Amino acid sequence: MLSTRHIDTVVGAALSEDAPWGDATSEALIPAGAVATARLVAREAGVFSGGAVFEAAMRLTDPAIETRVDIADGAAFEAGATLAWVTGPARSVLTAERVALNFTQRMSGIATLTARYVAAVAGTSARIVDTRKTTPGLREFERHAVRCGGGRNHRFSLSDAVMAKDNHLAVLTAGGRDLTEALRAVRASLSHTTHLEVEVDRIEQIEPVLAAGVDTIMLDNFDLDALRQGVALVAGRAVVEASGGVSLDTVAAIARTGVDVISVGALTHSVRSLDLGLDIDPIAP
Incomplete structure (x- = not known):
């Protein structure tokens, strides 16, 4: 509001x-x-x-x-x-x-x-959400506009949730540190109210990430077959978010893979x- x-x-x-x-x-x-x-x-x-x-x-x-x-x-x-x-x-x-x-x-x-x-994902369970790819200083206005269009908001800022992306994981696992153990340590350090999301870009990362007890797993730049495979592997153990390569031409097919959330940077950065x-x-x- x-x-x-x-x-x-x-x-x-x-x-x-x-x-x-x-x-x-x-x-x-x-x-x-x-x-x-x-x-x-x-x-x-x-x-x-x-x-x-x-x-x-x-x-x-x-x-x-x-x-x-x-x-x-x-x-x-x-x-x-x-x-x-x-x-x-x-x-x-x-x-x-x-x-x-x-x-x-x-x-x-x-x-x-x-x-x-x-409208393109109507009839599926997928939610359309925005990203932090907003105009500096105008994020609140732009995210209000997303809600006006029937979309949902992702985390508002870096302060709102823990979201480990590829560069975070590269630093976290430097020196051969085990991914699951590293994420479990992160999970243990967080308040019970803090949401933990982790981005993966390969199928083989899914099980090690899920084993750490994450709340949301982001499948980044997965093709449709890989998205379907990822949803099956997660099997309800976490919220599944699809990101990357999303357009009006592709979003319906992405939604039909069974993902829960589709994040779309284009809502604000290319409008x-x-x-x-x-x-x-x-x-x-």
Whole structure:
């Protein structure tokens, strides 16, 4: 759940970046007393995310701007739909426009793409989750957008769980140390509430990892046959996560192998912002 405090911090920084000494164009062209009404309009269909962020961009630019968002986060919309209205000092509306759109377009793009992945695995038990491959400083916004699209969140940060990947294991087993014993020592050192996940990239690593009592095992860059074999070997002893090589073209087949979780970095690192526009409207809502 996005907090107002975090939204205001991030949006405030973006507004300061975009207009550090004011909006030279609006101040030069627009009369000081002019009032504008504008609509947030969808140029294409999608799933909405970022209503509170859009409102914050307007409010923090000028408290005199009135904003009404007509669609809930997570709701689908068609091209041409009016998603929100703003009314207020014209200079302020124009100053806030780009920051408000940048956030809402990106968040709605993430929600829309996530919804496509979720739809692709419908009928299976697999969950679509995001990764830490997020835009620095915008992780909370982007992960909120994933939830709006029906996806789930992986660990939020490095502080939230123990997740041993290939480089961790290389250091942990340096000098010939036994993998199972090394992971058992890790397990014993952790609180009972701390989740332990381990990444493997070869079938033969699965049994030694499971023997250490891990909670989740990640099968990284396994092909479909190897994923099916891995799921059979795990046999319910841990949550099975598939990662690597996941796209809209491959995700359904991956889900049908029986994995529990599919992590998709593309939800946030390769997403296309949705086409939304702010149109000045002569008629108030």
